[in-house]
Amino acid sequence: VREDDVVAAIRAIVEPAGAAKKLILGIGDDAALWQPSRSHRSAITTDALVEGVHFSRDLMSLYDAGWRAIAANASDLAAMGARPVLATVALGVPLEADEAAIVELYRGIAAAAATAGLTIAGGDLTRAPALTIAIAAVGEVRASNVKTRSGGRPGQVLAVTGALGAARAGLAVARDPGALSGELGAAALAAFRRPQARCAEGQFLAASRNVEAMMDLSDGLSTDLARLCEASGCGALLSAVPVSESARAVASGRSEDPEQFALAGGEDFELLVAVRPRAFDYLAGRFALRFGRPLHRLGALREGSGIAFVRDGREEPVARTGWDHFEPAEARA
């Protein structure tokens, strides 16, 4: 049972049940959009972290787990170009957890929320067999700035807001501190334990009418780009994959291909955009001025379907090697 298949079955049940006039964009994008008043769009997203599936306490603290839960939701809002407003937290806590553990988790939640600009507006607390953090986050976006996954068209330039693979490298370092030491090791751990949602970047890119599609990279570029291509009805040809220094170091230590390592790395939370080709250089220049980092050109969308990567003049097909959160935890690395 693949996550995307179950989601399709769920859509078939849920969509006929109530097509609210106010709902602009429903299941299948990073967040749903509705219209509380004529001039406003609100975005809502939900994302849950489960201990033993998404995190384990031998690899990160509960503070980090709370941080990541907020960051994942803030990133979904960033992908819609929305300004984060508030979040609710439904917490499932095992019997053996004490108040100190809940407090540590909430400190991480509060810190990440403050960084993203999210106010914790409410919550639910219950017993559960595994620590479960289910968050829903609401943001706001101008109607004219809304970007979805389905706006991609052949010819548009694909780009990402940062180098990839650092979170996956950090997971490797958390498992085996010998995998990468020094500053690069610390940077990888930080990328894994305290990811930064690209909220400011998302609002900046959403404000440009030359950005035609946007999504966040939560399950790895190979998986998420395939979703953007599917939603946009086209294929993609990659000519460069920006690999973070730490990912390159971990991959070479394992004698793995660094680009493949980065393509499969989940939870980088960088934003993936499709940009009108003539406007790309101008947009990338403004992006670099504003954020002090490049907007990395990956390649372009094209007719057809599927993703390929050009290396040494040859096209290699790119398989969906990223994370499927519906797979058993053991299947992931």
Next chain:
Amino acid sequence: VREDDVVAAIRAIVEPAGAAKKLILGIGDDAALWQPSRSHRSAITTDALVEGVHFSRDLMSLYDAGWRAIAANASDLAAMGARPVLATVALGVPLEADEAAIVELYRGIAAAAATAGLTIAGGDLTRAPALTIAIAAVGEVRASNVKTRSGGRPGQVLAVTGALGAARAGLAVARDPGALSGELGAAALAAFRRPQARCAEGQFLAASRNVEAMMDLSDGLSTDLARLCEASGCGALLSAVPVSESARAVASGRSEDPEQFALAGGEDFELLVAVRPRAFDYLAGRFALRFGRPLHRLGALREGSGIAFVRDGREEPVARTGWDHFEPAEARA
């Protein structure tokens, strides 16, 4: 560790972290309120159901579990006087669950959502050790109609939108079908498995300026009224507890006091209101005309703290005997 104590600790962490100007009402009420534009208030709530804690498949179907998860959230919106708009669903699914199980659960979610007027706007699907349904629901309410738990004052009349104890009676029948047979047994099971959130009643009561406080009864009148009293800084004297016929029958079969049985019964999802005393008869008359059911008078708020129940001219203290979702499941009945 009591749920309300942990919530207090969480508030202390979360509230200084970001006091959004747009947030009107934060943690501690049935739902949080924010202000997407000057004329609008949006309400958001979250509530999670965990298999083995809130439901078990020998007592209800997965369809029922999905229904109840939506009903609990819709009821929180009803308690704010809000019109339900949309919901997100974060579903945690054990490895052994197949697609048919997820589909059945979602059918219950979709049916309850359609009944409440909620559009399912998005979701998240993940593996989890126990089936977990974490829902966030958004509604809208006119600024002038907002009712909270803290508006109660001594002298106001306390009332509920329906007789109590039916859901608890239904739990007893689900466990032992011999506890109550026939139509009453079926009604009790329906109250337990397919509770109805009082959304229309909530909007009606919220529109009256004579209603000063409102909340929904999810954990039992004895627990929830204590929360309203605490938030409003007063006590309460009950003179009548409306007991549903099925609850009366199950209680008498167990030789239990029917009022005590109903006071402790959770998940009735009726609304509890505090009403200006002079306006009560007029409001109750309009309520009965509109809904074909009485607005049951319970008693009144008074100076001081704590809840008492007058029987045969004597005041008996009422202990918090309702459900604390943070207690282990075995502690509940």
